Amino acid sequence: MTSTALCLKSTIPTSLGNLTKLESLNLRFNQLTSFVPDVIFNISSLRVIDLSSNDLYGSLSMDVCSRHVPKLERIYLPFNRFEGRIPSNLYKCKEL
Numbered sequence: 001m002t003s004t005a006l007c008l009k010s011t012i013p014t015s016l017g018n019l020t021k022l023e024s025l026n027l028r029f030n031q032l033t034s035f036v037p038d039v040i041f042n043i044s045s046l047r048v049i050d051l052s053s054n055d056l057y058g059s060l061s062m063d064v065c066s067r068h069v070p071k072l073e074r075i076y077l078p079f080n081r082f083e084g085r086i087p088s089n090l091y092k093c094k095e096l
Contacts, residue, residue, distance in 0.1 A: 008032060012056075014039050024048040028076065032056055044068040047095075050076040059084030065092035072096055 008030040016025070017039025025040065028050045035058035036051065046069050057080065064087045065072070073095045090096060 010034075012037055012040070012051075016040055017042050019043060021045050023071075024050075026050045027054065028052045030054050036060060042068050045071060047071050048074045048076075050074075051080065052076045053079040056080040056082065058082065060087050062087050063089060065089050065096070069093060070095075 008027070010032060011034035012027065012032055014037045016022070017037070020043065022043050023045050024047060025043075026048070029052075032051070032054040034056060036056060038061045040046070040049065041061060041064050049072070056077075059082060060077075062085075070093075072093045075096065
């Protein structure tokens with residue numbers, strides 16, 4: 001799913017969790033204003049997550065890689081308003 005620079009002004013819909021064959025989620029350069037829903041980290045086919053350059057806030061789930069993203073290779077999160085610690089279990093994403 002690519003919606004780079006479409007100036008989306010919304011939240012990240014939890015219905016993305018239903019896209020079970022999604023391999024790349026690219027929502028960079030939009031105006032997304034919300035937290036990152038945990039359901040994104042339940043998509044086992046995801047290889048790339050790019051949420052950079054939005055207005056996302058909060059913290060990432062501390063069990064990001066304990067969930068069902070064994071194929072995750074890249075995750076891009078800069079230029080948002082995240083707070084808190086970087087999830088310590090990112091090492092469990094073997095392809096990252």
